[in-house]
Amino acid sequence: MLAAAGAIFLMVAALLVLAWRRQPTGARRGSERVWIFGLGLAFPAVVLTALLGFGLVIGERLMPRAAPDIMRVGAEARRFAWTFSYPDLPGRSTDGVLHIPAGRPVDVAITTADVIHSFWVPRLAGKLDAVPGHVNVLRIEAEQPGTYQGVSAEFSGAGYDGFAFTVVAHAPDEWAAFMQGGGGEGGE
Amino acid sequence: MNALARHRRLQAIWSSRGGFRGLFSTVNHSDVGLMFLVTAFFYFFVAGVLAMLIRAQLATPHSAFAGPEIYNQIFTMHGTLMMFLFAIPAIEGMAIYLLPKMLGTRDLAYPRLGAYGYWCYFFGGAMLLVSLLLGIAPDGGWFMYPPLTGKVYSPGINTDFWLLGITFVEISAISAAVEFTVSILRYRAPGMSLSKMPIFAWYMLVTSLMILTGFPPLILGSILLELERTFGLPFFQVELGGDSLLWQHLFWLFGHPEVYIIFLPAAGMVSTILPVMASTTLLGYRYVVAAAVALAILSFGLWVHHMFTTGIPHMGLAFFSAASTLVAVPTAVQVFAWIGTLWQGRPQLRLPMLHILGFFATFVIGGLTGVMVAVVPFDWQVHDTAFVTAHLHYVLFGGFVFPLLAALYYWLPLVTGRARFFRLGEVAFALIFIGFHVTFLAMHFAGLMGQRRRISTYSPEDGWTAINLISSIGGFILAFGLVMVLIEVALHFLVRHRAPRNLWRAGTLEWASAMLPPAYNFASLPQVGDREPLRADPELPARLARGEGYLGAPDGMIRESLAVDIATGAPEHHVVYPGNTHLPIVLAAVTGLFFLALLLKILWVAPLAMIGVAVLGWRWVWVLGRREDLGAVPVGRGLSLPTIAEVDRPPGWWGSVFLLVADATLFGSLLFGYAFLWTIAPGWPPPAWIEPSVMVMALAGIGVALSIIGPFFATRANAGGNSPIAGLALSLAGSVAIAAALVAMLAMAPSATGHAYGATLLVLGGYGILHAIILALMAAFLIARVRAGYTSPRRRAELAILPIWGAYCGGASVVILLAAYLPVALT
């Protein structure tokens, strides 16, 4: 996308520079055809069709899909902390740290207890807002075990600067330990 | 009468009162336009200083320059001032100043309305400025998302300053838009058909229609949020049936067209200046007009692309993603039409052209990143990061500030009658261009590295230290460049270096008036036969000064002009303008009292202020008109035309039509909000429904019928030489019946503070009652006018306005009742 944008920019710049470098064409009807219909209409139409198609296909791929081993978690934001719950582990919740199994798709049900927030773990997925009264579901998947930084990405007043959380993706054995009630240094 | 005697005579008629105090009573478009521009650039300066504070804060990690409480006010006010108190008013100022001169006429359609708009802007802006100085400025971000801006999370007065101040200022945008629309359609030089209009006028016509349909959703949203904050009507509180997403829809229904409302006038300036810089004419004029229209309307279908992360289904996002990419096509048509224009002419690198090149470079990059964020998955990553901040600055600075600076240098000689002497402008341009790109190119990368917008500080471990420092240094270079522009403009006024007439060799009519342009613009109005009249006839200025056009023989002390047919530009009516008056500033002050009362929660003052507005409004209209028939009056060149009082569709009729377009959009937005809450908000159905009442429906039915047929009878009777008073009395009775029916309806509605359902019904009913009151005032006013002898079978213009208001009020009442009762009856 960046390369294409750069190429288009350079083309426009070159056309501008050429305007100084050449003899004036004068007002001719043919030039309207080239500039308006060729460069103004046809050229962007082709580029944008490709881009839109590309965006929609990728967008579709990122949507939550049915899969055999989906893990479900809840993420509730309040100023200024995230509380994560685990429907598979009733009564269990963690503050500020979300535990997930690595290599498995996870659906995060995002809600808020006060104002609008946004759940964003840049390395795992795009952001999705926590809107009062609504439940938004975001599909994330960590391919490798490890720690991923997340932030709230919707301005929520003084305190917004440090409004962050962590996602810990566990390898299968660690995950089993977490499910048993141990592990996870995020505190209960 | 020789040219000098004519000039003295016209000057005496059209001048504002001398000195500083003349500003308070002037209604002349040149004065008002410059007042708008000076004030707008003052806010540009203030908001620029705020921008410097932001860059100072972010230059280093762990900055202790300002705490988040202050910092939140700074960035909120930076965005708010730039958008609402700089960009839009600067456009209004440019257009108010230039349009009559370009269109070859003497003033805009409603001179007093222009002045009223200015004073609303002045007082509303002052409210926001005071909040900034006292440290109680709005701090919720410039798009003010509730519930953060609701009473619970923002209990202070800060948010109220925003909601009330901005709504007050928007009166000026709406009034200017009505004024521009009617002026461009009806107040042009004779012979100037639609296809011979200067391109800037086309762009302003499109922009004005956009303001009329783009601003009402924001005004509605502000009203609803302020009602929630002051009276507890829960439109955005989810636990009481509201939904904070409603605000986002209303805000962006305004907010996205807003970008194009800012861009299109700038594109109009580019389309005007660029061909002159290349000594040629605009390539593909008709296609550029079509592209501007397409861009304007397509831009209304983009609003949800600001809400890609709110959890809307992917298909919904796909509609808006598609529309967001599509809008790039008409933009490309314009960009390539401009480049093609350069190819067909001989471009010269004069100072305005430099800024236009700055516009090209910056705006094209902004457009390309815009297409990127239109792609949904990409937006999910960069949304609410510095990348978006950088993108929007490329679009707005590139698409608006560079063209505005080009326009400043291009038209400044016209305003001052002087040419540039010192050559600061080229250096200033270099600083601005380099500074801008250093600042905001860097900001793109900060965003891609994960820096969120609106954070007040970050830590060294984030890895953004160097890039923010670079961005801040660029910001200060940019600021130096802008200060140099300011210095050069100041020098321009100090150094006497006379400019020749039409120094750019342009073809449009503003260069056909004297330098400086006199208050009356043209000693006589030209007959136009070409899109660039000055190019077709370089002797035109001298011939106009000699009185060879229309209205070249001023008689008496009245300000005269002509109104023309919309399509062909054939002269139709003789127009008389009101002279200098303090009414606009007084009316704006009383309007301001209303907003101040709401702001300070001295609620009993608000109705008094509204009564004051009604009294002054009555006075406003009363001073026009005359008590005897004039018939056709000679307007020069052997032509005689009817006066404006003796026509079927006077200026007030046209103004009413376009004002009602805005009004209907507001009403439509309210209905949209009602439907949205009903279907999407989680807290529905409400605990209690309204009781449909046959009595209410019968009463309203009578009222609607009377308010529609009353005005009809009145105009019919008047045309037949009979008294229209009976018909007017019927309208008055009809409006009273409508008001009574709606009051009765509300009495049977559930509590407005208990659930968003009741709150919405209250606003719907209140909207209808307000319109019934306006209609009643109009009918009463006309009865008084008829009795005072201001109407006759020929002087029928005043009566012509009532039918459209009657029909609108009646129609709106029907819709309100349907909206209240039909869903209940069905469920």
Added chain:
Amino acid sequence: MIDLLRILVAPVAWLAAFSAVYGLQAVLCAAPPDGTVVGLPMSRVLLALAFAAALLLQVALLVLLLSRRFGATSGFVRTVSIGGGLVGVVATVWTLFPVLALPLCQ
């Protein structure tokens, strides 16, 4: 005034249809109707019908703008209004095709 309407009518009709289809889609997701038509879910059928109606309206407007009877007489307004008509048709296809291609409510 009528010339202004000729120029604006097709794009404004697109805007109305576009908003209506978006609204319809939101409503269908909030309260999905039952039943299928030739194996397709009712929601999909309704959206496709709305798309077809919008497209039909645009084509009709374009034909009117091209016709001698309703089209503009001045060459300039004719070009601009037909341009507007084409914008309406293209915008309708371009922005509403997702009703045929994408999943309904995810």
